[in-house]
Amino acid sequence: MCEKNRVLKIEQGKAEVVELPMPHPEAGFVVVRQTVAPNCIEHRIHKTGFYEFHESPTHAGHEGVGVIHELGPGVTDWQVGDRVVVFQGWACGKCWVCENGLGATHCINLKLPPEVEEFNQAASGGNGFCEYRLVPVNMLTPIPDELDDKYASAANCLIGCTYSPVREYNITKEHVCLVGGVGFIGLATIVNLKYRGAKVIVLGRDEKRMQAAMEIAEADHFVNPEDPDWLEQVQALTPHGRGVDFAFECSGYPYYQQKCLDGLRHYGTLILLGYAAHEGPELKWDLNTESGLCWGHKHITAHFDVNFNHREDILRTLCDPWMQSKVDQLVTHTFPMSKAAEAFELLNNRGSSEEFIGKVHFIPGE
């Protein structure tokens, strides 16, 4: 058995693999040997040194896939060698959100008890970008035998976190949806909407991303929100010009939040999926509730990740060949974890790149 754990340490402008003592699980935990560690927004830590919602290194590298390596005392529902998805977040498993099978990231007690955080820090650097990772058992889901690790890894913040909101609202081919602000969350939202047959209009300014939205994610139309008549263009694509049934805001910026709200029909629903908290106070959305919401009887809600009770279904969905072809196109790069700094540079400079740079995967053992 390997004696050291290889862990990625990220600071501003620096990312290096360090060796720490092997973690051993306490009751309620297992150690997973990770085979794929997808990057989510951790390249921003490399750019700014700020951990955002990760708060500390504990939650950086939160998406993972691997094989159970060691069981904690009293863990009986799992076996060494089981292939698993590690779902993001450290949900308590006991509050009403958890008990009702809702999104783990929305758990009322999401913050770890300090003793667990301390234990995790000491044993594996606390980081999810590591070869051997401590995981609470309620954040594991078994991977079907026929599903490759690469596709299973899309169950977190690629196809997964955008799957739950699309499914929760029972979106079908009857619906016209608007997706505003297209990064990889936006692209994955389009994929989930197209999987369910909806008509999708994309709102975006970046040519490369719009091309990816149309060619990879198979959106039906795109509209440039800078066009003076952008709203009329969106409405013209909906029945009776009434506006879209659902709008998905995927950037976290007020610019797109307002436009997504404006694009909705009366009684329509805006679902906020974007997260951009690192940008500071200018992100406050100055919402006019009366004309923006009340007269149109509109709904605004938000969603951040896979519901507990959707986990097995999302893994079955990822067995679908069409879905797998989308994951193949959305995951554009794979790096050994030891070359993470190179990957972060690539992601932080993707605006100036000629090629489309989507999701990046790390291989922790390399």
Ligand SMILES: [Zn+2]
């Ligand atoms: Zn993520």
Ligand SMILES: [Zn+2]
């Ligand atoms: Zn909870």
